[in-house]
Amino acid sequence: MRFRYQENKADKAQWREKSIIEYSYLVKHIAARFSMRLPSSVFFDELVSAGSLGLIDAVDKFDSSKHVSLKTYAQYRIKGAILDELRRKDTYSRSMRKKIQDITRAVKTIEDRKGSPATDEEICRALGVTLEAYYDMLTHIHRGSVLSLDDFIKTKKNEAYSKTSFQSNIKSDETPVDLFDKKELKSVLADSIKTLTQKEQMVVSLYYYDELTLKEIGEVLSLTESRICQIHTAILTKLKAGLQDYFH
Known part of the structure; x- marks a missing residue:
């Protein structure tokens, strides 16, 4: 039983890494869409960093019984993470x-x-x-x-x-x-x-x-x-x- 648990744990870790790599392109794509309507004071790398955390969070919390697809779920988690970062910066005087x-x-x-x-x-x-x-x-x-x-x-x-x-x-x-x-x-x-x-x-x-x-x-x-x-x-x-x- 312990061997099976370790095997499942290894499979999950492998799936996690594969999924993050597979959908990493979404981060730059969504960050690029945001950057087009933001002032130059907001750096693109900051958007990518926030979006990457959103992607990782999406992969870790993804539940196939509740969510339509990992791609759809990841897109909204990435967008949400970037919006949260922008609100945190609060550039309005x-x-x-x-x-x-x-x-x-x-x-x-x-x-x-x-x-x-x-x-x-x-x-x-x-x-x-x-x-x-x-x-x-x-x-x-x-x-x-x-x-x-x-x-x-x-x-x-x-x-x-x-x-x-x-x-x-x-x-x-x-x-x-x-x-x-x-x-x-x-x-x-x-x-x-x-x-x-x-x-x-x-x-x-x-x-x-x-x-x-x-x-x-x-x-x-x-x-x-x-x-x-x-x-x-x-x-x-x-x-x-x-x-x-x-x-x-």
């Missing part, structure tokens, strides 16, 4: 956070009053700045840190929605209440996206579903990469404002 809060508050006030999406011009009037200054604010916010829908969406338990979306791609032991909350949240988010302009909805689709880079989206829409950055940042602040009532 206090003044930048205030800008985000000011824009979000302005959008919410306007949309609550008029019952329709806030335009850039209306946001500028509420903030007391010119259109050029507003676009500069969006550019600085985008360059400050990685921006994602996951950063703005929380579940009712105040857990990062990235964990919820991750769980939706693997088999889990979620309760009917968890599934209901997730379905409701998706519905609220979908309704919020419908309030965006046609151009903004196109950016959401190309960025989050087709996984194009901001530069590639600019080429599709015949806009500069910097303008797409501004639109993307404005989208996130608008969605955050629109979802505040749901979470509070």
